[in-house]
Amino acid sequence: xxxxxxxxxxxxxxxxxxxKIAIWAFIGSECMLFASLISTYLIYKGRSVVGPFPHxxxxxxxxxxxxxxxxxxxxxxxxxxxxxxxxxxxxxxLAAVENKGKPGYEGLLGSSKFWLISTAVLGxxxxxxxxxxxxxxxxxxxxxxxxxxxxxxxTLTGFHGAHVTAGVLWLITLLAxxxxxxxxxxxxxxxxxxxxxxxxxxxxxxxxxTLVYLIK
Amino acid sequence: xxxxxxHTHAETDVHAMGEVHEHPTWKQYKWVALILTLIxxxxxxxxxxxxxxxxxxxxxxxxxxxxxxxxVVLFYMHLKYDHKLFKALFTGPLIxxxxxxxxxxxxxxxxxxx
Amino acid sequence: MATAAVSPSYARTSSGSPSGIWSWLTTxxxxxxxxxxxxxxxxWFAVGGTEAVIMRMQLQGPNGRVVSAEVFNQLFTMxxxxxxxxVVMPLSAAFFNFLIPLQIGARDVAFPRLNAFSxxxxxxxxxxxxxxxxxxxxxxxxxxxxxxxTTLPYSPGLNIDFWMxxxxxxxxxxxxxxxNFITTIIxxxxxxxxxxxxxxxxxxxxxxxxxxVLAFPVITIALVFLQFDRFFGTNFYTITQGADPLLxxxxxxxxxxxxxxILILPAFGLxxxxxxxxxxxxxxxxxxxxxxxxxxxxxxxxxxxHHMFAVGMGPIADSVFSMTTMLIAIxxxxxxxxxxxxxxxxxxxxxxxxxxxxxxxxxxxxxGISGVMHASPPADLQQTDTYFIVAHFHYVLxxxxxxxxxxxxxxxxxxxxxxxxxEKIGNWHFWLTFIGVNLTFMPMHWxxxxxxxxxxxTYDAGQGWEIFNLMSSTGAYLQALAxxxxxxxxxxSRTHGEIAGxxxxxxxxxxxxxxxxxxxxxxxxxxxxTSRYPLWDIKHPELTASVPxxxxxxxxxxxxxxxxxxxxxxxxMAAGTPEGGLNPNxxxxxxxxxxxxxxxxxxxxxxxxxxxxxxxxxxxxxxASLLLIHKDKLPLAMAGVVTFATLMTGxxxxxxxxxxxPHHH
Numbered sequence: 003x004x005x006x007x008x009x010x011x012x013x014x015x016x017x018x019x020x021x022k023i024a025i026w027a028f029i030g031s032e033c034m035l036f037a038s039l040i041s042t043y044l045i046y047k048g049r050s051v052v053g054p055f056p057h058x059x060x061x062x063x064x065x066x067x068x069x070x071x072x073x074x075x076x077x078x079x080x081x082x083x084x085x086x087x088x089x090x091x092x093x094x095x096l097a098a099v100e101n102k103g104k105p106g107y108e109g110l111l112g113s114s115k116f117w118l119i120s121t122a123v124l125g126x127x128x129x130x131x132x133x134x135x136x137x138x139x140x141x142x143x144x145x146x147x148x149x150x151x152x153x154x155x156x157t158l159t160g161f162h163g164a165h166v167t168a169g170v171l172w173l174i175t176l177l178a179x180x181x182x183x184x185x186x187x188x189x190x191x192x193x194x195x196x197x198x199x200x201x202x203x204x205x206x207x208x209x210x211x212t213l214v215y216l217i218k
Numbered sequence: 219x220x221x222x223x224x225h226t227h228a229e230t231d232v233h234a235m236g237e238v239h240e241h242p243t244w245k246q247y248k249w250v251a252l253i254l255t256l257i258x259x260x261x262x263x264x265x266x267x268x269x270x271x272x273x274x275x276x277x278x279x280x281x282x283x284x285x286x287x288x289x290v291v292l293f294y295m296h297l298k299y300d301h302k303l304f305k306a307l308f309t310g311p312l313i314x315x316x317x318x319x320x321x322x323x324x325x326x327x328x329x330x331x332x
Numbered sequence: 333m334a335t336a337a338v339s340p341s342y343a344r345t346s347s348g349s350p351s352g353i354w355s356w357l358t359t360x361x362x363x364x365x366x367x368x369x370x371x372x373x374x375x376w377f378a379v380g381g382t383e384a385v386i387m388r389m390q391l392q393g394p395n396g397r398v399v400s401a402e403v404f405n406q407l408f409t410m411x412x413x414x415x416x417x418x419v420v421m422p423l424s425a426a427f428f429n430f431l432i433p434l435q436i437g438a439r440d441v442a443f444p445r446l447n448a449f450s451x452x453x454x455x456x457x458x459x460x461x462x463x464x465x466x467x468x469x470x471x472x473x474x475x476x477x478x479x480x481x482t483t484l485p486y487s488p489g490l491n492i493d494f495w496m497x498x499x500x501x502x503x504x505x506x507x508x509x510x511x512n513f514i515t516t517i518i519x520x521x522x523x524x525x526x527x528x529x530x531x532x533x534x535x536x537x538x539x540x541x542x543x544x545v546l547a548f549p550v551i552t553i554a555l556v557f558l559q560f561d562r563f564f565g566t567n568f569y570t571i572t573q574g575a576d577p578l579l580x581x582x583x584x585x586x587x588x589x590x591x592x593x594i595l596i597l598p599a600f601g602l603x604x605x606x607x608x609x610x611x612x613x614x615x616x617x618x619x620x621x622x623x624x625x626x627x628x629x630x631x632x633x634x635x636x637x638h639h640m641f642a643v644g645m646g647p648i649a650d651s652v653f654s655m656t657t658m659l660i661a662i663x664x665x666x667x668x669x670x671x672x673x674x675x676x677x678x679x680x681x682x683x684x685x686x687x688x689x690x691x692x693x694x695x696x697x698x699x700g701i702s703g704v705m706h707a708s709p710p711a712d713l714q715q716t717d718t719y720f721i722v723a724h725f726h727y728v729l730x731x732x733x734x735x736x737x738x739x740x741x742x743x744x745x746x747x748x749x750x751x752x753x754x755e756k757i758g759n760w761h762f763w764l765t766f767i768g769v770n771l772t773f774m775p776m777h778w779x780x781x782x783x784x785x786x787x788x789x790t791y792d793a794g795q796g797w798e799i800f801n802l803m804s805s806t807g808a809y810l811q812a813l814a815x816x817x818x819x820x821x822x823x824x825s826r827t828h829g830e831i832a833g834x835x836x837x838x839x840x841x842x843x844x845x846x847x848x849x850x851x852x853x854x855x856x857x858x859x860x861x862t863s864r865y866p867l868w869d870i871k872h873p874e875l876t877a878s879v880p881x882x883x884x885x886x887x888x889x890x891x892x893x894x895x896x897x898x899x900x901x902x903x904x905m906a907a908g909t910p911e912g913g914l915n916p917n918x919x920x921x922x923x924x925x926x927x928x929x930x931x932x933x934x935x936x937x938x939x940x941x942x943x944x945x946x947x948x949x950x951x952x953x954x955x956a957s958l959l960l961i962h963k964d965k966l967p968l969a970m971a972g973v974v975t976f977a978t979l980m981t982g983x984x985x986x987x988x989x990x991x992x993x994p995h996h997h
Contacts, residue, residue: 015520015521015525016301016303016519018303020443023303023514023519024511024514027307027510027514031546034311034314034547034550035553036315037315037316037318038549038552039553040319041322042553042557042579045322045323045328046568046576049575049576050574051573075262083255086254089251090248090294146566147564147565147566147567149567149574150568152567153557157568175985197295198295201291204290205295208286208287208290209287211261211283212261212279212283303518311545314633318633322586324649325578326578
């Protein structure tokens with residue numbers, strides 16, 4: 003018994019790290035958060051009394067002037083692709099950290115810094131697309147106050163965007179640590195939990211893209 | 219060292235705690251990315267075809283996005299290779315969340331054809 | 333023992349740890365945080381209780397004139413909100429904090445600083461919400477805050493702003509604590525402490541953390557919608573824009589019903605600790621108690637709309653929610669019967685803790701039965717919005733949750749302070765509470781069935797309600813008296829109570845194997861656990877000999893579900909000495925054991941830190957800045973939000989980059 007006594011921390015009951023259990027519990031909790039947001043969007047779909055609408059044009063007399071359908075599928079398809087690619091960059095960043103110094107992980111493509119920057123840049127690109135999308139919607143007459151669609155759309159996608167923003171800050175923090183002291187195999191867990199969060203945000207977007215943008 | 223949560227791995231490395239390894243490889247990651255891209259392309263493509271009016275459009279899209287969802291979770295979040303505890307921590311809440319969503323849509327009459 | 337009288341074990345065991353205000357502001361010790369939760373929640377209990385007494389003074393007779401209708405609205409809103417979010421949940425959190433690490437044989441929680449953060453958020457959030465009284469604009473929309481009544485056109489004042497921002501802040505506290513405890517219970521159990529050997533309290537706490545993690549995001553989103561509606565003019569609850577008045581109700585109760593189990597299951601857990609100890613019998617049907625707790629929680633997510641039978645959801649929804657609600661009575665009934673069978677044939681000792689525990693079993697059953705009554709939609713339509721409902725939920729929350737928590741305080745006070753609460757004063761507390769609770773809430777069944785609606789600030793004579801209201805008010809005053817006696821008992825016993833020693837009750841679980849109060853590091857040596865009742869196996873093997881209790885080689889190590897073998901529990905290093913690390917002579921007064929400090933033992937303890945307090949404070953101020961929006965000072969509000977968010981993030985980074993403890997890898 004004295005082996006587990008005073009001097010060190012006892013090994014955890016499961017052999018797993020605390021932080022990884024916590025992040026998975028957090029992700030479980032986030033499932034409920036986004037389920038509430040998505041439910042509300044879907045419940046209110048088709049219930050707005052004034053335009054603009056997501057998929058249909060709105061003409062007088064329902065709307066004072068002609069309003070185009072709002073959703074811009076090409077731009078969002080591009081940003082969806084960008085976010086998927088950021089997930090690829092993220093797993094490669096994790097692989098680079100875990101295998102730092104091993105054969106096959108030399109040069110730019112084996113560099114955790116490169117992949118962390120790539121992930122962050124792709125994330126920022128996604129946010130840029132969202133900013134473009136939001137401003138163009140406002141120009142076309144849809145704000146968060148216009149109708150139920152505007153309220154639920156901007157809140158849902160805005161919450162997702164806020165999650166991406168937090169993820170980008172997290173990635174930049176990791177990058178700063180990497181530049182300062184270098185991330186190696188023993189830091190893999192730090193990158194792993196950030197990656198889990200990042201992929202989860204991606205997964206939520208997969209659902210949003212289908213439920214909000216593609217399904218009429 | 220073995221209670222019901224502990225991995226069957228005889229020597230879990232206590233120092234790299236949590237990393238029950240055997241992650242997917244580079245090659246797999248790229249294949250996954252390719253599959254995800256292809257599904258996304260198909261999703262957007264059928265949006266622009268007459269198939270959009272078909273009653274099968276919505277179910278097909280839902281299945282495709284569910285597949286994408288599952289692929290990212292299983293490979294990129296390496297849940298397929300990870301400790302079963304993490305599977306439980308994710309799938310339990312996911313099931314409750316999805317059931318709640320479906321129940322809400324039902325309660326608000328979204329399945330009654332209105 | 334002479335030395336013990338002069339120098340209580342408290343002084344002895346805390347000699348190695350610093351004292352003074354600063355040590356409390358910077359503490360990351362789960363026991364100190366638990367203590368902070370305990371006393372803060374008791375203080376809010378006094379506030380919430382006062383609110384109740386004022387309401388009962390108003391309703392004591394017809395046409396009461398103690399308070400205006402507006403103040404009455406604020407009183408019942410704040411009474412409900414306070415008792416649920418500032419009293420019962422934090423009291424449960426006090427026990428989670430204090431007990432979980434002790435019961436599973438750990439030295440702290442998984443994230444000690446996050447734990448401190450949870451407490452400070454709770455403290456600042458509760459102060460923020462109650463600051464509304466100071467400006468005379470306490471929340472007035474009911475604890476359920478039904479939108480659209482809480483939207484700007486109907487509630488233009490700051491009242492609802494205080495409420496929704498306050499709840500948002502408190503939600504952060506609960507969520508942070510829940511992730512912490514989930515990780516702690518999964519990952520910090522002592523060797524051999526497999527899941528089916530965990531004490532029942534830890535089990536129920538474990539279940540509650542999952543409820544918190546899944547229920548709070550939903551209220552968060554409902555509140556975000558309300559904030560956006562009130563601050564930014566969105567339309568989530570604007571009926572003229574096509575919004576559905578039921579959206580809030582559904583989201584609220586998807587949170588609200590699991591919340592009910594968040595309030596009651598910790599008390600169930602405490603009672604499951606108290607009854608076996610004072611019956612001198614292991615708990616009856618331990619695995620079934622565990623499974624029924626899990627089942628209650630799981631079913632709890634599928635019953636929310638029974639709070640909404642009166643809104644007309646249609647026959648299918650009504651039937652489904654009625655049936656799922658009635659289903660929950662089964663696992664709950666199982667628990668009630670298992671408690672009774674635990675006592676059956678036992679060698680009962682009627683301590684104050686035991687009396688509170690038994691009255692929970694008896695009185696919760698009354699609340700449970702009236703619950704099954706309004707699980708039936710036709711009956712519910714008669715009862716909804718009447719005092720019958722008030723009677724029901726006070727039987728489950730006061731006679732249930734609070735009775736269990738009071739029992740828990742009498743049972744664990746000696747572990748927390750090193751001194752026993754006075755049983756003599758405690759008996760006065762118990763009997764006054766018991767009589768007061770029944771005198772207050774039993775007549776409400778009648779006033780409700782005679783048609784008295786909830787939330788009315790006054791009523792006319794001649795409707796047959798006078799006598800019941802007089803009884804209820806008298807009962808409330810008795811409860812207030814009981815509360816004062818309780819407070820006196822705590823103040824007196826903290827310094828003058830009998831010295832407790834390690835194990836004053838001869839209890840079976842790990843927390844009683846260490847000194848009272850426990851040293852910083854809890855366990856000098858992490859114990860190895862080989863059964864459900866480690867201390868009884870050593871000290872009273874006759875109590876556990878004939879009961880399967882997951883000992884090594886016990887047939888219960890094999891798990892089967894529905895006759896199918898699905899797995900087995902294995903023993904951690906159990907081949908070595910049994911009950912390693914436990915002191916078989918634990919009953920000896922702790923004052924005889926000279927306790928070493930963590931430093932002397934070479935146990936790394938987390939550094940104290942003030943940073944979680946700052947992060948919590950700036951987060952609260954960030955939310956509080958939003959109040960300025962309704963003073964038409966949007967730029968100032970935004971400046972506040974940005975400033976405090978920046979400060980919060982800065983301190984968060986400082987916290988995350990500072991090492992937790994010496995020599996930590």
